[in-house]
Amino acid sequence: xxxxxxxxxxxxxxxxxxxxxxxxxxxxxxxxxxxxxxxxxxxxxxxxxxxxxxxxxxxxxxxxxxxxxxxxxxxxxxxxxxxxx
Amino acid sequence: xxxxxxxxxxxxxxxxxxxxxxxxxxxxxxxxxxxxxxxxxxxxxxxxxxxxxxxxxxxxxxxxxxxxxxxxxxxxxxxxxxxxxxxxxxxxxxxxxxxxxxxxxxxxxxxxxxxxxxxxxxxxxxxxxxxxxxxxxxxxxxxxxxxxxxx
Numbered sequence: 001x002x003x004x005x006x007x008x009x010x011x012x013x014x015x016x017x018x019x020x021x022x023x024x025x026x027x028x029x030x031x032x033x034x035x036x037x038x039x040x041x042x043x044x045x046x047x048x049x050x051x052x053x054x055x056x057x058x059x060x061x062x063x064x065x066x067x068x069x070x071x072x073x074x075x076x077x078x079x080x081x082x083x084x085x
Numbered sequence: 086x087x088x089x090x091x092x093x094x095x096x097x098x099x100x101x102x103x104x105x106x107x108x109x110x111x112x113x114x115x116x117x118x119x120x121x122x123x124x125x126x127x128x129x130x131x132x133x134x135x136x137x138x139x140x141x142x143x144x145x146x147x148x149x150x151x152x153x154x155x156x157x158x159x160x161x162x163x164x165x166x167x168x169x170x171x172x173x174x175x176x177x178x179x180x181x182x183x184x185x186x187x188x189x190x191x192x193x194x195x196x197x198x199x200x201x202x203x204x205x206x207x208x209x210x211x212x213x214x215x216x217x218x219x220x221x222x223x224x225x226x227x228x229x230x231x232x233x234x235x236x
Contacts, residue, residue, distance in 0.1 A: 010141055011211030012222040061144050077141060081224045082148075084138075084169055084208030085121050085181050085201055 002026050005070065007039060008077035009046075013055070016045035029071035032057040032064060039078070054081050087164040088153040092146050094172045099182045106166045106184040113163055115190040117197045121181040123174045131216040133176055138210050140171040145209040152203040159236070160196040162187045167200060169208060202233040 002024040009019055023038050030038065035057060040047035049055065056063050058077040059070055070076050087109075099120040107116055123136045153167055168182040183200045187193040205225060212223040 008141075011139060011213075058141070058144060061142055061147070063144070079141070079209070080211065080222075082207065082209045083205065083212050083223055083225045083229075084149075084210040085205035 003072040005072065005074070005076060007035070008075075010077055011080045011082075013046065013049065013078055013080050017043050021046075025070065025072055027072060029069045029074075031066065032059075032068050032070065033066045035070055035076070036066075049080070050078075055079065088150070088157055089164075089166045090146065090149045090153050091166075091168045092140060092149070092171050093168055094170070096178055097168060097170070097182070099179050102166065102168060102182050103184055106164070106186070110164045110186045113186040113188055113193075115188065115193040116184065116186045117190070117193040118182065118184040119197050119201055120179050121201070123176050123178050123180055125176040127214055127216055127221070131218060133214050133216050135176075135215045136174045136180070137213045137215060137220075138169075138171045138174060138180070139213075141209055145169075145171070148207060148209040149204070152200060152207060155203070156185070156196045156200050159199065160185075160187070161189075161192040162196045165196065165200065167204070169204065169210065171210065199236050202229075202236065205229045206233045 004022050005025045007021050021043050036050045040050050056079045058079055059074050103118045153165055162185045164186040166184045170180050183197050185193040185196040206229050213220050
Protein backbone atom coordinates (compact mmCIF):
# COMPACT_ATOMS: atom_id res chain seq x y z
CA UNK A 1 0.00 0.00 0.00
CA UNK A 2 1.42 3.36 -1.00
CA UNK A 3 2.19 5.91 1.66
CA UNK A 4 2.78 9.61 1.56
CA UNK A 5 6.42 10.68 1.88
CA UNK A 6 7.22 14.19 3.05
CA UNK A 7 10.27 15.60 1.27
CA UNK A 8 11.83 18.61 2.94
CA UNK A 9 13.18 21.29 0.60
CA UNK A 10 16.19 23.24 1.82
CA UNK A 11 17.60 26.60 0.82
CA UNK A 12 16.56 27.89 -2.57
CA UNK A 13 14.56 24.72 -3.27
CA UNK A 14 11.91 26.08 -0.90
CA UNK A 15 11.33 29.19 -3.01
CA UNK A 16 8.66 27.68 -5.27
CA UNK A 17 6.57 25.33 -3.13
CA UNK A 18 7.61 26.09 0.44
CA UNK A 19 9.67 23.96 2.79
CA UNK A 20 8.29 20.55 1.87
CA UNK A 21 6.37 18.58 -0.73
CA UNK A 22 4.69 15.20 -0.58
CA UNK A 23 4.86 12.15 -2.82
CA UNK A 24 3.29 8.70 -2.74
CA UNK A 25 5.80 5.88 -2.51
CA UNK A 26 5.28 2.15 -2.62
CA UNK A 27 6.32 -0.31 0.13
CA UNK A 28 9.40 -1.21 -1.94
CA UNK A 29 10.58 2.38 -1.81
CA UNK A 30 12.36 4.18 -4.61
CA UNK A 31 15.93 5.09 -5.49
CA UNK A 32 17.04 8.69 -5.08
CA UNK A 33 17.27 9.25 -8.83
CA UNK A 34 13.63 8.20 -9.17
CA UNK A 35 12.71 10.48 -6.28
CA UNK A 36 14.20 13.36 -8.28
CA UNK A 37 12.11 12.34 -11.30
CA UNK A 38 8.94 12.02 -9.22
CA UNK A 39 9.44 15.41 -7.56
CA UNK A 40 10.19 17.01 -10.94
CA UNK A 41 7.04 15.53 -12.42
CA UNK A 42 4.73 16.50 -9.56
CA UNK A 43 6.35 19.89 -8.88
CA UNK A 44 7.55 21.11 -12.27
CA UNK A 45 9.03 24.38 -11.03
CA UNK A 46 11.68 22.24 -9.32
CA UNK A 47 12.54 20.29 -12.47
CA UNK A 48 15.25 22.63 -13.85
CA UNK A 49 17.21 22.77 -10.62
CA UNK A 50 16.88 19.02 -9.98
CA UNK A 51 18.16 18.37 -13.50
CA UNK A 52 21.27 20.42 -12.86
CA UNK A 53 23.12 17.59 -11.13
CA UNK A 54 24.01 19.58 -8.05
CA UNK A 55 21.21 18.55 -5.71
CA UNK A 56 21.87 15.91 -3.06
CA UNK A 57 19.42 13.80 -1.14
CA UNK A 58 19.52 13.41 2.62
CA UNK A 59 17.77 10.42 4.17
CA UNK A 60 17.41 10.06 7.92
CA UNK A 61 20.04 12.77 8.42
CA UNK A 62 22.65 11.17 6.14
CA UNK A 63 23.56 12.47 2.68
CA UNK A 64 23.12 9.50 0.36
CA UNK A 65 24.19 8.55 -3.19
CA UNK A 66 21.75 8.49 -6.11
CA UNK A 67 21.30 4.73 -5.92
CA UNK A 68 20.22 4.76 -2.26
CA UNK A 69 16.67 3.58 -1.61
CA UNK A 70 14.17 5.79 0.17
CA UNK A 71 11.55 3.84 2.06
CA UNK A 72 8.22 4.60 3.65
CA UNK A 73 8.67 6.31 6.98
CA UNK A 74 12.08 7.77 6.08
CA UNK A 75 12.86 11.42 6.68
CA UNK A 76 13.90 12.76 3.29
CA UNK A 77 15.29 16.12 2.30
CA UNK A 78 16.82 17.67 -0.80
CA UNK A 79 19.93 19.83 -0.44
CA UNK A 80 21.08 22.45 -2.94
CA UNK A 81 24.79 23.39 -2.82
CA UNK A 82 25.78 24.33 0.71
CA UNK A 83 27.73 27.37 1.81
CA UNK A 84 28.94 28.21 5.27
CA UNK A 85 31.40 30.79 6.55
CA UNK B 86 42.59 15.95 20.35
CA UNK B 87 40.08 18.51 21.56
CA UNK B 88 37.67 19.66 18.89
CA UNK B 89 34.76 21.79 20.05
CA UNK B 90 32.08 22.59 17.46
CA UNK B 91 28.93 24.64 17.95
CA UNK B 92 26.00 26.03 15.99
CA UNK B 93 24.66 29.16 17.68
CA UNK B 94 21.38 30.90 17.03
CA UNK B 95 22.34 33.91 19.12
CA UNK B 96 24.95 36.65 18.72
CA UNK B 97 28.38 35.76 20.11
CA UNK B 98 31.48 37.78 20.91
CA UNK B 99 34.56 36.34 19.17
CA UNK B 100 36.93 38.04 21.61
CA UNK B 101 35.25 36.24 24.52
CA UNK B 102 35.38 32.96 22.59
CA UNK B 103 39.10 33.41 21.95
CA UNK B 104 39.74 34.20 25.60
CA UNK B 105 37.82 31.09 26.66
CA UNK B 106 39.71 28.99 24.12
CA UNK B 107 43.14 30.13 25.34
CA UNK B 108 41.95 29.49 28.90
CA UNK B 109 41.10 25.88 28.06
CA UNK B 110 44.27 24.85 26.25
CA UNK B 111 47.59 23.82 27.74
CA UNK B 112 51.06 25.18 27.10
CA UNK B 113 50.87 25.33 23.29
CA UNK B 114 52.99 28.12 21.83
CA UNK B 115 50.65 29.03 18.97
CA UNK B 116 47.02 30.12 18.88
CA UNK B 117 45.37 31.30 15.65
CA UNK B 118 41.84 32.60 15.32
CA UNK B 119 39.65 33.80 12.47
CA UNK B 120 36.33 35.62 12.63
CA UNK B 121 34.05 35.95 9.63
CA UNK B 122 31.50 38.78 9.83
CA UNK B 123 28.33 39.45 7.87
CA UNK B 124 29.01 42.02 5.18
CA UNK B 125 27.13 45.31 5.00
CA UNK B 126 26.77 45.31 1.19
CA UNK B 127 26.06 42.88 -1.60
CA UNK B 128 28.62 42.38 -4.38
CA UNK B 129 26.61 44.96 -6.35
CA UNK B 130 26.82 47.52 -3.58
CA UNK B 131 23.28 47.21 -2.21
CA UNK B 132 23.01 47.63 1.56
CA UNK B 133 22.23 44.29 3.21
CA UNK B 134 19.49 44.23 5.85
CA UNK B 135 20.29 40.74 7.10
CA UNK B 136 21.97 37.48 6.22
CA UNK B 137 19.79 34.44 6.85
CA UNK B 138 21.57 31.15 7.47
CA UNK B 139 19.49 27.98 7.31
CA UNK B 140 20.72 24.76 8.86
CA UNK B 141 19.30 21.23 8.76
CA UNK B 142 18.64 19.09 11.83
CA UNK B 143 21.75 17.25 13.08
CA UNK B 144 23.33 17.19 9.64
CA UNK B 145 24.75 20.69 9.95
CA UNK B 146 26.58 20.03 13.20
CA UNK B 147 27.75 16.63 11.94
CA UNK B 148 29.24 18.25 8.83
CA UNK B 149 31.18 20.70 11.01
CA UNK B 150 32.36 17.92 13.33
CA UNK B 151 33.68 15.96 10.33
CA UNK B 152 35.55 19.01 9.04
CA UNK B 153 37.10 19.59 12.48
CA UNK B 154 38.08 15.93 12.79
CA UNK B 155 39.74 16.08 9.37
CA UNK B 156 41.69 19.18 10.43
CA UNK B 157 42.97 17.37 13.51
CA UNK B 158 43.97 14.38 11.40
CA UNK B 159 45.77 16.53 8.82
CA UNK B 160 47.61 19.07 10.98
CA UNK B 161 49.53 18.88 14.25
CA UNK B 162 47.01 20.90 16.21
CA UNK B 163 46.07 20.03 19.76
CA UNK B 164 42.78 21.93 20.06
CA UNK B 165 40.22 23.69 17.93
CA UNK B 166 36.98 25.57 18.41
CA UNK B 167 34.53 26.21 15.59
CA UNK B 168 31.38 28.29 16.06
CA UNK B 169 28.89 28.95 13.27
CA UNK B 170 25.83 31.14 13.50
CA UNK B 171 22.46 30.10 12.14
CA UNK B 172 19.32 32.17 11.78
CA UNK B 173 19.04 35.86 11.04
CA UNK B 174 22.31 37.77 11.23
CA UNK B 175 22.71 41.53 11.06
CA UNK B 176 25.57 43.18 9.18
CA UNK B 177 28.89 43.06 11.01
CA UNK B 178 27.76 40.37 13.45
CA UNK B 179 30.10 37.39 13.59
CA UNK B 180 29.01 34.48 11.38
CA UNK B 181 31.88 32.12 12.02
CA UNK B 182 34.72 31.78 14.51
CA UNK B 183 37.62 29.37 14.20
CA UNK B 184 40.44 28.96 16.71
CA UNK B 185 43.30 26.48 16.60
CA UNK B 186 46.22 25.75 18.89
CA UNK B 187 49.47 23.92 18.26
CA UNK B 188 52.99 23.73 19.71
CA UNK B 189 54.34 25.72 16.75
CA UNK B 190 52.67 28.31 14.55
CA UNK B 191 52.54 26.68 11.10
CA UNK B 192 50.07 23.95 12.00
CA UNK B 193 47.73 26.40 13.74
CA UNK B 194 47.78 28.81 10.79
CA UNK B 195 47.22 26.09 8.22
CA UNK B 196 44.53 24.32 10.18
CA UNK B 197 42.53 27.54 10.62
CA UNK B 198 42.82 28.26 6.89
CA UNK B 199 41.81 24.68 6.06
CA UNK B 200 38.85 24.78 8.43
CA UNK B 201 37.53 27.95 6.82
CA UNK B 202 37.96 26.64 3.26
CA UNK B 203 36.06 23.48 4.13
CA UNK B 204 33.35 25.35 6.05
CA UNK B 205 32.76 27.68 3.09
CA UNK B 206 32.07 24.82 0.71
CA UNK B 207 30.97 21.82 2.81
CA UNK B 208 29.31 22.93 6.04
CA UNK B 209 25.59 22.29 5.64
CA UNK B 210 24.16 25.81 5.60
CA UNK B 211 22.26 27.82 3.05
CA UNK B 212 22.82 31.58 2.98
CA UNK B 213 20.42 34.24 1.79
CA UNK B 214 21.13 37.95 1.67
CA UNK B 215 18.14 40.19 2.31
CA UNK B 216 18.34 43.68 0.84
CA UNK B 217 16.01 46.52 -0.13
CA UNK B 218 15.22 44.97 -3.54
CA UNK B 219 14.48 41.46 -2.26
CA UNK B 220 16.80 38.60 -1.43
CA UNK B 221 19.35 36.33 -3.08
CA UNK B 222 20.80 32.92 -2.26
CA UNK B 223 24.58 32.84 -1.93
CA UNK B 224 26.43 29.74 -3.12
CA UNK B 225 30.15 28.93 -3.05
CA UNK B 226 32.10 30.80 -5.72
CA UNK B 227 34.72 29.39 -8.08
CA UNK B 228 37.30 31.03 -5.81
CA UNK B 229 35.86 29.17 -2.80
CA UNK B 230 36.10 25.88 -4.72
CA UNK B 231 39.68 26.52 -5.82
CA UNK B 232 40.59 27.49 -2.25
CA UNK B 233 39.39 24.17 -0.88
CA UNK B 234 41.03 22.28 -3.75
CA UNK B 235 44.45 23.47 -2.48
CA UNK B 236 44.28 20.97 0.36
